[in-house]
Amino acid sequence: MAVIELRDVSVVRSRSTLLSGINWAVNPDERWVIIGPNGAGKTTLLQICAAQMFPSRGTAWVLGSQLGRIDVFELRPRIGVSSAAMSDRIPKGELVKDVVVSAAYGVTGRWIEVYEAVDYDRADELMFQMRIDHLMNRTFGTLSEGERKRVQIARALMTDPELLLLDEPASGLDLAAREDLVDTISDICEDSSAPATVMVTHHVEEIPVAATHILMLNHGRVVVAGPINTSLNSETLSRAFEWPLEVNYLDGRWTAHTIRRASRAF
Numbered sequence: 001m002a003v004i005e006l007r008d009v010s011v012v013r014s015r016s017t018l019l020s021g022i023n024w025a026v027n028p029d030e031r032w033v034i035i036g037p038n039g040a041g042k043t044t045l046l047q048i049c050a051a052q053m054f055p056s057r058g059t060a061w062v063l064g065s066q067l068g069r070i071d072v073f074e075l076r077p078r079i080g081v082s083s084a085a086m087s088d089r090i091p092k093g094e095l096v097k098d099v100v101v102s103a104a105y106g107v108t109g110r111w112i113e114v115y116e117a118v119d120y121d122r123a124d125e126l127m128f129q130m131r132i133d134h135l136m137n138r139t140f141g142t143l144s145e146g147e148r149k150r151v152q153i154a155r156a157l158m159t160d161p162e163l164l165l166l167d168e169p170a171s172g173l174d175l176a177a178r179e180d181l182v183d184t185i186s187d188i189c190e191d192s193s194a195p196a197t198v199m200v201t202h203h204v205e206e207i208p209v210a211a212t213h214i215l216m217l218n219h220g221r222v223v224v225a226g227p228i229n230t231s232l233n234s235e236t237l238s239r240a241f242e243w244p245l246e247v248n249y250l251d252g253r254w255t256a257h258t259i260r261r262a263s264r265a266f
Contacts, residue, residue: 001064003028003163003196004049009058011044011220018044019220022058026213028162031189032198033207033228036217037241042200045217046083046167049198051075063162077106080156080195083167087152092141096151099140100127103158126154130184146177150184157188164188166199170206178206186210204237209252216240234259 004026011019019041026032034042047053048060051072060067063078080103089108090099098110101123105113127133130150135143140151149169156164169185170178188194189210201207207214207228214232216223216239223240224231237256238245244259 001028002026002061003063004198005061006048006055007059009048009055009060011041011048011053012056017220019048019055022222024215024222024225026163026196026198028196030196030213031208031211032196032213032215033211034198034200034215034217035202035204035207035237035240036223037202039219040217040240041220042217043083043167044220046165046198046200049163050079050081050165077159078162080159080161080164081167082149082152082156082165082169084171085167086155087148090140090152092139094140095136096132096138096140096143097123097127097136099151100154100158103155106159122158122160123154126157130154144177145172146174146181149173149181153185153188161195164195164197166197168200168202170201170203182206182208204232204247204254204256207254218242 002025006022006024009019009022010017022045034045036042044053048055049062051062051067054067063075065075091109094109101115101119102108102110104115104119107113124133127136130153132147132150132154135147140148143151153166153169170181173181186208189197189208211228213226214228215225216236218240224236232247232254234245234247237247245256246259248255
């Protein structure tokens with residue numbers, strides 16, 4: 001059964017069409033990348049996948065439940081989300097270890113909830129996996145952008161979700177921090193026990209090695225969707241970004257650059 005299945009999904013807000021006629025399915029063993037220019041509808045699509053937004057038209061199933069016919073408060077704990085919006089909700093004075101473990105209750109900010117030893121063990125395991133265990137007693141507000149991204153992903157994995165959604169996890173990072181994080185996401189995706197994963201990005205350079213599929217959007221419509229090795233190429237990426245781009249692939253990683261026009265003769 002598909003983890004995500006969208007049939008003719010459209011989203012209209014304030015007379016603007018954010019998504020139009022999306023047909024798309026994600027299976028449990030797939031690792032998807034969503035790519036496209038600003039305003040293409042990437043984050044809107046991810047919000048539907050996270051059960052944070054309902055389609056205006058069409059039907060959306062997430063983890064076997066149709067949105068609009070399920071209690072989303074029961075569905076959302078089964079979905080791990082890392083996003084800028086989530087980062088903004090985390091109290092800056094919260095200790096890293098509490099940011100991670102509090103996902104077990106689906107809350108941001110420790111209050112009076114009580115956690116069991118198994119919760120702390122799980123949080124410790126994830127902080128070690130994300131290489132942030134040395135930061136556990138630091139406050140979230142004192143971390144670098146790259147460290148915050150890692151904390152968010154650890155938090156997103158805390159409940160052992162069936163679906164992992166990463167919204168531009170490498171945005172704002174310098175080159176070394178980006179490459180380090182992409183390697184870590186690749187490790188997660190290569191784990192056979194990892195959940196189905198959907199990652200949004202603007203840049204093909206941020207696509208992890210283990211990505212299996214790609215969905216390209218432009219103006220809220222699908223440009224192409226399918227296995228990454230056959231769907232990502234110069235022609236499809238140029239259509240998605242409406243710019244002449246050349247795509248290259250080397251050692252499991254993708255790059256793209258402008259196709260240089262012939263020098264003008266004078």
